[in-house]
Amino acid sequence: MKAVIQRVTEAQVQIEGKVVGKIDQGFMILLGIHAKDTKEDVDYLVRKISKLRVFEDDQGKMNLSLQEIGGSILSISQFTLYADTKKGNRPSFIEAARPETAISLYEMFNKQLKEIGIPTETGEFGADMKVTLTNDGPVTIIIDTNDK
DSSP: OEEEEEEEEEEEEEETTEEEEEESSEEEEEEEOBTTOOHHHHHHHHHHHHHOOOEEOTTSOEEEOHHHHTOEEEEEEOGGGGOBOSSSSSOBOTTBOOHHHHHHHHHHHHHHHHHTTOOEEEOOTTSOEEEEEEEEEEEEEEEEGGGO
């Protein structure tokens, strides 16, 4: 799994002009699921994200986690994170998980975040989404479960 994590002051996702997910301070996460990903990848990623200390403490040092600041997550499925651009000009997405696998892992990821007390909003898997955000910092972190 690949997660592109952006620290935001606000973020929202719209489908056909309707806001379906919206947060204030927290993380906007683009989540790509690889064809070989499993529940263990979900568990690892949820642990890492929930403990990631990238919010400033009272000394201005990035030292606080999402839960410590009472933040939320906007989780967006993003199969294009597994684009292969080595040949030609049209990306190949054969490394991305097929929907029948990806949907269950995406839902598991969001469910686990909620179960540990992180308010989590989502887009809709496979939908044409319009995502807007205000990146705070800017701070952007990429976590790939293949690099654990």
